[in-house]
Every structure is written in C-alpha cells, then in structure tokens.
Amino acid sequence: MQYITTIGLEVHVQLKTQSKMFCSCPVGFGDEPNKNTCPTCLGLPGALPVLNRGAIERTVLAGIMLGCETPPISKWDRKNYFYPDMPKNYQISQFDLPLCLGGGVLLYDHCYPKDAQKDIEESGKEIGLTRIHLEEDVAKSTHSSNGTSIDFNRAGTPLMEIVSEPEITSPEEAFAYLNSLRQILIYGDLSDADMEKGQMRCDVNVSVRPDSQEELGVKIELKNMNSVSAVRRALHYEISRQIRVVKEGGELVQSTRRWDDDIGETQQMRIKEDAHDYRYFPDPDLLPVKTEDVIKKMRLQVPELPHQKAKRFVRDFSVSEYDASVLSSDRDLALYFEETANESEAKKKVANWVINNVLAVLNERDLKVAQCPVSPSKLALIIKMVESGKISNNQAKEIFAVLFDNPDKDPDAIITELGFEPADSNLIESIVEEVVSNNPEKVKEIQEGNDKLINWLTGQVMKASKGKANPKIIGDLLRKKIL
Amino acid sequence: MSTSLASLTIRQLQNELKTGHISPVDIVNDVIESINNKDSEVGAYLSINAEEAIKSAKDADTSKPLGGIPISIKDLINVEGQPCSCGSKILKDSYVSTYDATVIKKLKEAGAIPLGRVNMDEFAMGSSTENSGIQITKNPWDLKRIPGGSSGGSAASVANDTAIASLGSDTGGSIRQPSSFCGTVGLKPSYGRVSRYGLVAFASSLDQIGPVTKTSEDAAIILNAIAGKDPLDSTSLDSDVPNYLESMNGEIKGLRIGMPKEYFTDGINPEVLSSIHKGIETLRELGAEIIDISLPHTEFAVSTYYIIATAEASANLARFDAVRYGNRVSDPTNIIEHYRKSRAQGFGEEVKRRIILGTYVLSSGYNDAYYVKAQKVRTLIRNDFTKAFEKVDVIVSPTAPTPAFKIGEMCNDPLQMYLADIFTIAANLAGICGISTPCGFATEDADNRLPIGLQILGPALQESTILKVSDAFEKATDWHKQRP
Ligand SMILES: [Zn+2]
Numbered sequence: 001m002q003y004i005t006t007i008g009l010e011v012h013v014q015l016k017t018q019s020k021m022f023c024s025c026p027v028g029f030g031d032e033p034n035k036n037t038c039p040t041c042l043g044l045p046g047a048l049p050v051l052n053r054g055a056i057e058r059t060v061l062a063g064i065m066l067g068c069e070t071p072p073i074s075k076w077d078r079k080n081y082f083y084p085d086m087p088k089n090y091q092i093s094q095f096d097l098p099l100c101l102g103g104g105v106l107l108y109d110h111c112y113p114k115d116a117q118k119d120i121e122e123s124g125k126e127i128g129l130t131r132i133h134l135e136e137d138v139a140k141s142t143h144s145s146n147g148t149s150i151d152f153n154r155a156g157t158p159l160m161e162i163v164s165e166p167e168i169t170s171p172e173e174a175f176a177y178l179n180s181l182r183q184i185l186i187y188g189d190l191s192d193a194d195m196e197k198g199q200m201r202c203d204v205n206v207s208v209r210p211d212s213q214e215e216l217g218v219k220i221e222l223k224n225m226n227s228v229s230a231v232r233r234a235l236h237y238e239i240s241r242q243i244r245v246v247k248e249g250g251e252l253v254q255s256t257r258r259w260d261d262d263i264g265e266t267q268q269m270r271i272k273e274d275a276h277d278y279r280y281f282p283d284p285d286l287l288p289v290k291t292e293d294v295i296k297k298m299r300l301q302v303p304e305l306p307h308q309k310a311k312r313f314v315r316d317f318s319v320s321e322y323d324a325s326v327l328s329s330d331r332d333l334a335l336y337f338e339e340t341a342n343e344s345e346a347k348k349k350v351a352n353w354v355i356n357n358v359l360a361v362l363n364e365r366d367l368k369v370a371q372c373p374v375s376p377s378k379l380a381l382i383i384k385m386v387e388s389g390k391i392s393n394n395q396a397k398e399i400f401a402v403l404f405d406n407p408d409k410d411p412d413a414i415i416t417e418l419g420f421e422p423a424d425s426n427l428i429e430s431i432v433e434e435v436v437s438n439n440p441e442k443v444k445e446i447q448e449g450n451d452k453l454i455n456w457l458t459g460q461v462m463k464a465s466k467g468k469a470n471p472k473i474i475g476d477l478l479r480k481k482i483l
Numbered sequence: 484m485s486t487s488l489a490s491l492t493i494r495q496l497q498n499e500l501k502t503g504h505i506s507p508v509d510i511v512n513d514v515i516e517s518i519n520n521k522d523s524e525v526g527a528y529l530s531i532n533a534e535e536a537i538k539s540a541k542d543a544d545t546s547k548p549l550g551g552i553p554i555s556i557k558d559l560i561n562v563e564g565q566p567c568s569c570g571s572k573i574l575k576d577s578y579v580s581t582y583d584a585t586v587i588k589k590l591k592e593a594g595a596i597p598l599g600r601v602n603m604d605e606f607a608m609g610s611s612t613e614n615s616g617i618q619i620t621k622n623p624w625d626l627k628r629i630p631g632g633s634s635g636g637s638a639a640s641v642a643n644d645t646a647i648a649s650l651g652s653d654t655g656g657s658i659r660q661p662s663s664f665c666g667t668v669g670l671k672p673s674y675g676r677v678s679r680y681g682l683v684a685f686a687s688s689l690d691q692i693g694p695v696t697k698t699s700e701d702a703a704i705i706l707n708a709i710a711g712k713d714p715l716d717s718t719s720l721d722s723d724v725p726n727y728l729e730s731m732n733g734e735i736k737g738l739r740i741g742m743p744k745e746y747f748t749d750g751i752n753p754e755v756l757s758s759i760h761k762g763i764e765t766l767r768e769l770g771a772e773i774i775d776i777s778l779p780h781t782e783f784a785v786s787t788y789y790i791i792a793t794a795e796a797s798a799n800l801a802r803f804d805a806v807r808y809g810n811r812v813s814d815p816t817n818i819i820e821h822y823r824k825s826r827a828q829g830f831g832e833e834v835k836r837r838i839i840l841g842t843y844v845l846s847s848g849y850n851d852a853y854y855v856k857a858q859k860v861r862t863l864i865r866n867d868f869t870k871a872f873e874k875v876d877v878i879v880s881p882t883a884p885t886p887a888f889k890i891g892e893m894c895n896d897p898l899q900m901y902l903a904d905i906f907t908i909a910a911n912l913a914g915i916c917g918i919s920t921p922c923g924f925a926t927e928d929a930d931n932r933l934p935i936g937l938q939i940l941g942p943a944l945q946e947s948t949i950l951k952v953s954d955a956f957e958k959a960t961d962w963h964k965q966r967p
Contacts, residue, residue, distance in 0.1 A: 039582050043802045045569065045683040046561045046584060048716050078798050080845070082822055089801030150806075279845035281854060284688035284795055286717050 002211040003243050007174050007235065008166035011181060012159050012201040013191045014137060015058050020156035021136040022049030022092060027158075029197075033151040041156035043087025048285050051076075055158035056289060058190045059099045059134045061298040062160060065188050065305060068103030068132060070295055075288040080279045084148065085139040087155055095280040098133030099291070105129065105164070106307055110325045111179035113232065116172040127177050128165035135159050160191075166205065166216070171235035178202060178228045180306075187303050187331050195227050202231055207252075208242045217242070218252035222266060224259045234259040238266050309334050317347035326355055332369040333359075339376035346387050353383055357397060361404060373407035374400060381411050387472070394467035395420050428461070428469050432477045435460045443482050454478055489517035490644040490966070493552050493701040500545045507543035507551025507596070510647070511536050514553050514598060518645045526620045527630075527640040529558055531599040532565055539596045547594030549708055555646035557637050558600045559607060559683040560584045560692065569683050570603040570633075571803075572616040573829025578808045584681020585716065586650060586692050586709045593708035599646070601636025605831045606800060607654055607685040609633050610903040612661070613894060614833045621890070622664060623967045625931035628887040631661030631903075637695040638665035642934075644966065648705060649695040654685050655788055656882075656907025658693045659919035663882035663936025666921045666965060668953065669695045670702040671907075673943040674914035675720035677706075678713030684799040686792035687718075689911040698963060699920060699954040703727035706946060722944055730947040731954040736770030738952065741875030745781035746906055752885040758923030758935040759881045765959055766879070766952070774875050778867040783860050784909040785901055790844050790857035791912070797841030805829065836897065865913040872942045877952055880906050882919040882936035886927070906938060916946045920953040921962035934962075 017027055023040035039047035063070050077095035104126040112120055137157035142149045162181065168174050182193040182200060193200040202225060207217035222238055225231045238257070245252055257266040304312075306328040313324040313334075327337045333354070341350045358379070362372060379400070386396045399414050435457055436443055446453045454475060461474045488496065488510045499505045515533050522528050536553060543551035556562060559569040561580035568574040587597060604614035612620045612635025620635045622628040623643040630639040634651030638661035641649050651658040653671035662669025670693045677692045684690060694705035707728065712721040742763065747756070767773050805811035805825035812828055815821035830838070844853035871878060883903055893900040910917040922937035937956070941949035957963050 042807060044561075044581065044808075045567060045574070045578070045802070046559075046679075046681040047582075048680050050715060050717055080798055080801065082801065082804065084804075084806050084818060087802065087807065088798075089804055090798045277847045279797075279842065279847070279850070281794060281798070281845055281850070284686075284718070285684075 003208045003246070004211050005169055005239050006166045006207050006209070006216055007168035007170075008205040009164045009168065009174060009177060010203040010205070011162045011164075011178070013162065013185060013193055014199045015055050015158040015160055016189065016191050017052055017054045017058065017158050019052060019054075021052050021055055021134070021158040022156055025156065028153065031153055033149070034153060036153045037155070041087065042152055043089075049092060049283075051286060051289065052158060055134055056099065057294055057298055058158075058188075059132060059160050060291065060294045061188055061301060062162075062185065062190050063100030063103060063132055064295070064298055064302050065184055066100070066103040066105060066129060066132070068100035068129060070100055070291045071097055072291055073097060073288045074099045074291055076283040076286040077280045078283045079135075081276050083138070085141045085150055085155070087139065087152065091135055091138070092283055092286070093135035093161075094133035097288070098131045099289075100129075100132035103129040103132075105177055105181050105184070107173060107176040108180045108183065108306060108325060108329065109322075110329050111176040111183065112172055113175050113229070116175075121170070121173075125173070127167045127173070130163040130165055132160060132162045135161060171232040171239070174204065174235055175228055175232045178231060182228075183306050183329060187306060189303075195225075204231060204235065206235060206238055206242070208239060208246065210246070217246075218254055220252065220254065221256040222259055223256060223269070226261065230259065230261050233261070233264065234266060237264060241266065303331075306334075313337075313351075317341050317351065319348060319351045323351045323355060327351060330369060336369050336372060336376055340379050340383075343377050343380035344383055346383060349383055349387065350380070353379065357400060361401070373405075374403045375407065378403055378407070378411060385411065386470070389470040389473045391415065391420055392462075392467055392470050428465060428474065429477065431461050431464045431469075432474065432481060435464065436478070436481050446482055487517050487644065488513035489647065491647070492697045493549070493648055493704050494698070496552060496647065500551060507540035507545060508537060510551060511540040511553050511596060511598065514645065514647065518599065521643055522640075522645050524621065524626060525623050525639050525643050525645070526618050527601050527636040527643060527645060528555070529568065529570075529600045529602055529617055529636070530566055532597070535564075536596050536598045543596065544594050547592075548704065549590065550594030551596065552594070552647055553596045553598035554590060554705075555599045555601045555637060555640045555649040556587070556597050557634050557649065557651045558603050559652060560586060560650055561681040561683070562587050562597045565597070566600060567683065568600075568617065569607070570605045570612075570615040570617055571829065571831070571834070573803050573805065573809045573826070575617055575810070577810045582681065585678035585713045587681065589709050589711075590650075590705075595708065599640070601640050601646070601649060603636055604633035604657075605834050606683070606796070607633040607652060607657055607690075608796070608833050608837055610656070610660055610900055611888070611893065612636065612639075613890065614831055616831045619890065622887045624666065624933055625887065625928060628889050628933070629664070631664035631883070631887060633657040633661075634669070634695060635661045638662050638667050638669065641665070641667045641695050641697060642967065648697070648701055650692060650705075651695050652682055652685075652690055652692050653907075653911065654689045654691075654792060655911050656904040658695060659882050659907050659917055659936065659938060660904060662695055662919040663938075664887035664934065666934030666936075666963070667695050667697065668699050668702050668918065668920050668957075668963060669693065669936075670699075670706065670918045670946070670950070671910060671916060672706060672710065672946055673720075673916040674911070675718050676916070676944065676946065677709050678711070678716040678719045680713055680715040684795070686795040687799060688795060689788075689792055691911070699918065699950050699957055700728065700731060702918070703731060703950050703954075706950075710946075720944065725947050727947050727950055730951040732951070733955045733958045735766065735952055735955045738771045738877070739774055739875040740766055740771045740952075741774050741776035741871055741878040743776050743778045743781065743871070743878060743880060745778050746880035750884060751881060752925065754923075754925040754927060755881050755883070755885060755935050758925075759879070759937060762922035762937040762956065763879055765956060769955055769959060771952075776871045776874060776878065778864075778871060778909065780860065780863045780867050781909060784864055784912060785905055787857045787860045787864065788904075788908045788912060789840070789901065790853050791861060793837045793841030794845050794854050795841070797838045797845065800830075800834065800838055803829065833897065861912050864909055868909070868913045868915055868940075868942070876941070877949055878940040880938050880940070882906060882938040886925040886933035886935055910940050915943050916941050916949055918949045918953050920956055921965070922956070922960070923962060924965075932965075934965075
C-alpha cells in the first residue's frame with residue numbers, strides 16, 4: 001500500500017525594521033539583556049501599543065511579492081495565553097482580518113536539497129498560502145539549574161506569520177518551500193530569514209493516509225526544528241513513524257511533537273485536549289488599518305523576483321535555465337552577474353565564470369557575494385582578455401586570484417608581473433600537429449561531421465601546453481588542420 | 484490665614500497667587516497639613532509624596548495655567564517614582580512607576596504638582612471603593628457611608644478639602660458617581676479626548692481619565708491641560724482642543740435639554756428624584772428648553788457593559804502575573820502554580836469575579852452569544868444617543884439612583900451594586916462625555932446631609948457644551964459650595 005503525505009507549514013519571520021512592532025525600542029540582537037525595553041514591550045501597567053507602519057508596509061510588500069490579496073481593512077486581536085516570555089500574557093496578533101490572504105510560493109529547482117535536485121517530482125510547483133499576518137515576538141527564556149531568565153530585548157519584534165495550505169507532499173518540497181520563501185524575503189529586504197539565528201522559525205503540520213483514502217490523516221504538529229535541513233530530517237522521521245504506526249494497526253492522535261535533532265526523533269509534547277482556547281478578541285487599544293494607501297505605496301517598491309530575473313537572464317543574456325536559476329538565487333549574486341554581463345560581449349562566459357570561479361573563491365574564503373573585492377568591470381575585462389586570446393583561462397584564474405587580494409591592481413600590470421606571455425605559436429602548432437597525428441580515428445569522426453570532438457582535441461592540446469595556450473586559438477588551428 | 488488654602492478652588496488659588504500674598508509652597512503645605520489633620524478618618528490617601536511636592540512647589544512657575552497647583556492622583560495613573568498599586572494587594576509595595584502617564588506629563592508641563600495617591604476600588608472595579616485591597620475610604624459627609632467608586636479617593640479627597648482637585652478615571656461612572664455621592668464636580672471626557680497612556684487599563688474601550696473638582700470652572704482648567712491627541716495612545720482623537728473656559732458665560736438660553744424617559748423610572752430614591760426635578764427647573768428658568776426624549780436601548784446597558792468591560796479586563800489584568808513585578812507567593816512548585824497562587828492571593832473577590840466572567844464570555848463557544856452580541860447592542864446604544872442629540876444639545880438625568888449607601892450595605896449583592904452605575908454606564912458605551920454637578924441633598928439620615936448629583940451628558944467632543952451648562956447651573960445655585 002502506498003501512503004500519501006500532507007504537509008502544511010507555519011513560518012514565523014522576524015521583519016527587518018528599525019524599531020519594534022508596538023513601541024520605539026530598537027530591534028537589535030546581541031545587546032545586553034533587557035536593554036532594548038520600555039513600558040510597552042515590558043507590559044508595564046498602563047503602557048499602550050502604537051503600530052509600526054514600517055512593519056505593516058513590509059508585510060504588505062511580502063504579500064504583493066507572493067501574490068496575496070490585502071483586504072481593505074485589517075485589524076488587531078489579542079491572543080490570550082499565559083507564558084513568562086509574554087509580558088502582557090496576551091499577544092497582539094491578527095485573527096480574522098490579516099494583512100494578506102491567498103497567494104503562493106513557487107518552488108525553485110535550485111532550492112531543493114542538492115541530492116534531490118535530479119528527481120524533482122513536479123518542477124515549477126507552487127504551494128498556496130492561506131494567509132500572512134503580523135504579530136509581536138515574545139521574549140527569550142533561558143533555562144538553567146538556578147531557574148529561568150527572561151530577556152525582553154526580543155519581545156515586541158515584528159513577526160510575520162506565513163501559513164501555507166496543506167499542499168506540500170514530501171520533506172524535499174518542504175525544504176524547497178522554506179528556501180524559496182527565504183529567497184523571496186531576502187529579495188524584498190524584508191528579513192534575513194536565517195533559521196539558525198531564529199529570524200525564521202517553522203512549525204510543521206504533517207499527516208499520512210493510505211492512497212485509497214480520501215480524507216486527510218491525523219494531523220500532527222512538529223516543533224523545534226532549527227534549520228531547513230532539520231525540517232527535512234524531522235519530516236522523514238515523522239512520516240516513517242506515522243506510516244509504521246498505521247501499518248501496525250495503531251492509532252495516531254492529534255498532537256504536538258518536539259523534534260530532537262541530536263537523537264533524531266520526535267517526542268510527544270501534548271495532545272489536542274490540552275490545546276489552548278486563545279479567546280481572540282479585537283484589541284481595543286489599536287484601530288483597524290486601512291490598507292489602500294499602503295498597497296499603493298508598496299506596489300511601487302516591488303523588486304524583481306528570482307524567477308522573473310532568471311527568465312530575463314535566459315532571454316537577454318542567453319544563459320542556460322539552470323545557470324539563470326543559480327545566478328538569481330541570491331540577490332547580490334544576480335546583481336554582480338548582471339553588472340559584469342552588461343560590460344561584456346560574452347554573456348554566457350560571464351555566467352560560467354561567476355558560477356564556477358567567483359563563487360568557488362568566495363566559498364573558499366567564506367565570503368558573501370557582496371563582499372567580493374573584484375569589481376564586475378575588472379572581471380569583465382579579464383573575460384575579454386580570454387576571449388581575444390590574449391590569455392588562457394587558467395591564466396585568467398590566476399589574475400583573478402591576485403586581484404582578489406589586490407583589487408586596485410590593473411589586470412595588464414598583473415599579466416606583466418606574472419610573466420604571462422602569449423604562448424609560443426610555433427610550439428602550439430607543433431603540439432596541435434602531434435595531437436592530430438596521434439588521434440586519427442577522432443580526426444576521421446570530426447571530418448565526418450562530429451564537430452563536438454574538436455573540444456576533446458582542444459583539451460588534449462591544452463593539457464600538453466600545460467594550460468598556457470588559448471582554447472579559442474587552438475580550436476581555430478585544429479579546424480584549419482583537419483577540415 | 485483663617486481658612487486653609489486646601490479648601491479653595493483652583494481659580495481662587497490662582498487669584499491669590501496673582502496677588503503675591505501666597506506662594507505654591509503655602510498651598511502645598513496647607514494641603515499636606517489638611518491631609519494630616521483630616522484624612523485619617525476618611526482614608527482617601529494611600530500615600531503622600533510630601534517632600535517631593537514641596538520641592539516642586541519651590542520651583543513652580545505660577546505663570547503657567549496650573550502653576551503651583553497640587554492635584555491628588557487616583558492610584559491607577561502612573562507617576563514616575565511613585566507607587567501605582569491600583570488599590571490592589573498584588574501591586575502594593577511591589578511596583579513603582581518608571582514613567583509618567585501622558586496626563587501627568589501634561590499636568591506637570593502646565594505647572595501642576597501631583598500630590599498623593601488616592602484610594603479606589605481595586606483596578607477600578609466597583610462603585611463604593613470598598614473593593615480596595617488596601618483600605619476603606621469613607622464619605623466625608625457621613626463616615627458610616629461609602630464615597631462611591633471607583634474614584635472614591637478622588638471625590639473624598641476633594642470633598643474633604645484635603646485636595647484642591649483630583650484626577651480620576653471613569654469606565655462606567657467611576658468619576659461621576661463618587662462625585663454625586665461626595666458633592667463634587669466630576670467630568671468624564673469623551674472617549675479619546677484624553678490620552679489613556681499610563682492609565683492602568685480596566686476596560687480599554689471604556690476607560691477615560693477626567694478631573695474631580697470643586698467647580699466646573701476648575702474641571703475646564705484641568706481639561707484644558709490634559710486633553711488632546713497623544714501619539715502614544717492610538718485611540719486618542721486628533722481633534723482641536725478648544726479653550727473650555729471660553730464657553731462658560733452662564734448663558735444657556737435656548738439650549739435644548741433632553742430628559743430621557745428611560746432614566747426617570749421607578750426605583751429612583753424620591754429625594755434624588757425631587758432634587759433632579761428642581762435642578763431641571765433651574766435650567767428651565769435659565770432659559771433652556773426641556774424636551775422629552777427616549778433612549779430605547781437603555782435597559783440593555785448594564786448587561787452589555789458587564790460583558791464588554793469584563794472581557795477586556797480579563798486580558799488587561801493578565802499581565803499581573805507576579806513575574807516581572809507584583810507580589811508573588813514564595814513556594815510555587817511550577818509556573819502554573821506560581822500564576823494561580825500569586826493571583827489568588829493578590830486579587831480581591833470582585834476582581835476575580837470579573838476576570839472569570841470576562842474569560843467566560845470570550846471562550847470558544849460562548850464568544851458569539853455574549854461578546855459579539857454585546858458589541859452589536861453597544862452599537863444600538865450608541866445610535867440611541869446619536870439620534871437623541873439630533874433633537875437636543877445635552878441630556879440630563881440623576882447621576883445615581885440613590886445617595887451614598889452605608890458601608891457594607893451592598894457588599895454581598897454585586898448585582899445591586901452594579902445598578903448604582905445604571906445612569907452613567909451608557910455614556911461610556913457610547914463614548915460621549917458627561918459631568919456630574921451637585922444639585923441638592925438627601926436628608927433621609929437625620930444626622931447628615933447626603934449630596935445628590937445632576938448628570939449632564941453631551942455628544943462626543945462637546946465637553947464645552949456640558950461644561951457651559953454645569954457652570955451656568957453652579958452660577959445659579961450654591962450646592963457645590965457646601966462642605967461637610
Ligand atoms: Zn519597547
């Protein structure tokens with residue numbers, strides 16, 4: 001019997017605003033505990049909340065980027081429950097009139113786990129969203145043997161909750177969903193959305209059912225996954241656990257389970273009967289928000305989305321679809337590529353260079369694209385030198401490496417410094433001759449029309465010249481000799 | 484000086500200050516002396532910041548609108564550095580304000596000096612100040628009786644001449660009803676006219692801060708200082724603040740005054756009723772036109788109020804969990820027990836009753852039947868007033884159906900106690916303004932006269948109109964000048 005998995009995600013994202021959701025305290029992390037607090041975010045008697053327009057604007061922008069609808073009026077509700085990290089013992093949230101409804105997240109191929117990218121079940125799948133609402137974050141509790149300490153610096157940070165429809169069908173899709181969503185949030189400069197830093201948090205609802213069964217299985221909520229890959233791991237574990245229980249004739253109960261990443265298993269926290277009655281009601285301290293003007297304003301600020309960028313790269317720069325999706329996966333990377341490509345004739349080469357060389361060096365040194373010291377115009381210049389046959393690809397890599405540490409240097413000066421001379425044309429010619437005579441069958445095939453083999457022969461010449469020769473020139477020589 | 488400066492009005496003190504015969508320090512000293520002499524039997528004050536007040540008086544700038552005038556503060560309005568116990572054991576001696584409420588900031592900017600914390604029903608829940616978790620406050624007119632509530636300390640301190648004026652708060656009548664019982668003037672501004680920032684919330688959609696004073700003129704002086712939009716209170720109204728003194732010319736000729744038939748029914752104490760009728764007669768003699776009106780949904784006001792107010796309170800009071808401040812039990816075994824025991828020990832019976840009621844009306848399955856329905860009825864009550872104010876400029880009624888009752892008389896009958904606010908509650912539900920001014924005495928008790936208050940209600944943001952009427956009434960009568 002086959003089992004169908006149904007997954008829905010509730011993602012909380014800390015918004016990148018200057019100040020907190022309902023007071024003017026700065027949003028900051030790593031400060032001395034309880035430094036960024038005031039009567040409002042400490043829940044002192046008599047203090048009142050005031051809306052942060054910036055947080056509302058960012059949420060509306062997220063909604064526009066994700067294709068949601070924003071109702072004309074959005075309101076604020078109190079969600080009542082007692083917990084020491086909640087200073088008022090109610091959270092200001094949004095119940096029935098959230099800022100965004102509907103919309104969806106497009107799953108990008110490159111956002112799937114690397115090992116699963118080859119067998120993506122449904123490329124281009126979109127996961128529908130139920131809603132996005134805005135609320136305030138709680139404080140941070142630290143438990144120790146002496147008791148629990150609470151740091152209210154985080155209390156009141158604007159938190160966007162993005163709720164998906166139960167349309168995700170595998171741990172890999174959940175992984176891709178989170179990464180795709182994260183990419184969009186970063187594109188909009190809405191959040192850094194780093195799960196390991198707690199800027200993005202995720203609760204997962206998962207159920208299984210035999211494929212013969214129409215109605216959904218018993219919904220179980222998973223908590224405490226601190227990275228995107230932990231979500232994948234937790235789901236793999238939980239899905240097999242649920243299938244095992246069902247197969248063995250056992251019964252699943254609606255419940256919440258906690259993922260333990262060290263042990264690699266989920267453990268029951270509470271069952272449905274213990275669920276809170278949050279007693280939502282409209283917060284009388286806050287007026288409903290009219291959204292029309294916010295929507296108008298934010299429409300003008302919508303950035304180009306990753307998939308839109310990728311499409312444009314394919315169209316305007318003739319880059320392959322895969323390369324385009326890699327290049328657009330990071331806003332800064334896309335920008336770097338685009339600036340380089342705009343100064344270069346060989347757009348496709350630029351794409352190769354950025355993906356294969358620039359990223360490699362950056363990864364080696366653990367740097368972000370924005371920190372790349374080599375300017376796009378210098379990179380364009382190096383690529384131009386390769387194209388014109390002035391230097392070989394390997395030499396270009398060496399020049400790039402030097403530039404990386406001395407970004408102000410002139411590439412021409414580096415060429416002289418490193419003693420790169422154009423390879424001896426006589427020497428190359430003799431190598432070409434040698435390679436041609438050593439490979440008569442290949443030559444024959446080329447003459448019969450298998451043009452691709454020229455590249456193979458070029459590679460042989462390159463090898464023999466120890467990378468000094470320019471592949472373009474070798475190719476021309478080979479063609480002259482053979483054809 | 485023959486009479487204590489503490490017995491004067493703000494206006495009288497301002498005149499005295501102008502002559503240069505007295506200084507703000509004299510005023511503050513007289514008030515402190517008066518408190519020391521007379522408050523022990525009334526018990527209006529919970530604490531007095533004497534030293535600090537004298538220091539402020541020394542620096543006071545008498546050119547300011549309230550320069551050098553001390554004002555007693557109901558114990559639920561935050562004043563930086565002072566306790567703010569809300570009349571509750573859960574906060575007593577364990578919470579000191581770290582900030583000034585906006586009204587306090589504004590009063591200080593106007594030169595006023597907050598002097599003393601006055602008693603109240605715990606978290607403003609009550610109509611007699613008997614629900615204070617800290618002490619009993621007695622009515623200065625008859626020490627066997629309650630001063631009304633919840634701003635009982637405010638009204639008692641002003642009536643007893645132990646305060647020049649006071650700031651109270653009114654959620655369902657908590658300024659007007661004790662003013663009626665103590666013979667003071669009590670003004671509840673329209674919802675949003677005065678910032679609530681720093682007022683410890685009972686029911687956020689109903690609460691308003693307002694003055695308790697000896698005259699309507701003084702009420703106008705204080706309202707001038709505290710009214711206006713506050714960026715820290717989203718529900719405060721962005722509407723120009725007129726000079727409320729300007730409309731007070733004693734001229735109410737042609738003004739249309741409505742008498743709602745639903746407010747003149749059986750069950751009103753006969754002496755109260757006759758005083759109100761005489762008061763209305765006085766207004767007619769001043770040239771006002773008296774018009775019969777109807778507020779058809781009046782009978783639902785009390786039950787609507789107790790659903791909305793308790794629902795909001797159940798959330799508002801959740802923060803008193805003894806985690807960050809407040810008195811906590813010493814030996815809980817876990818966090819739930821900490822909450823349960825600390826709150827059980829810290830809150831009084833009435834507060835617990837209302838938290839439970841509010842929690843109930845919001846709970847899943849009951850929310851629609853109670854809370855949602857109450858909001859609909861609230862709209863009907865608001866519409867009643869909107870329609871009525873198309874026909875009349877103000878509405879008059881008794882402030883309370885009875886004079887002050889005896890201490891302990893209603894304690895075991897919360898429902899009867901709730902009816903003490905029957906004429907005041909609708910104004911809070913509708914968000915309109917109202918004032919109570921003295922209009923007579925009940926003499927049922929041979930030993931003591933018991934004040935009676937006339938309530939004047941006006942449309943939202945029409946404080947100048949009701950102040951004009953109450954001021955004209957005071958100019959034509961001397962009820963407000965009487966002292967115990
Ligand atoms: Zn704050």
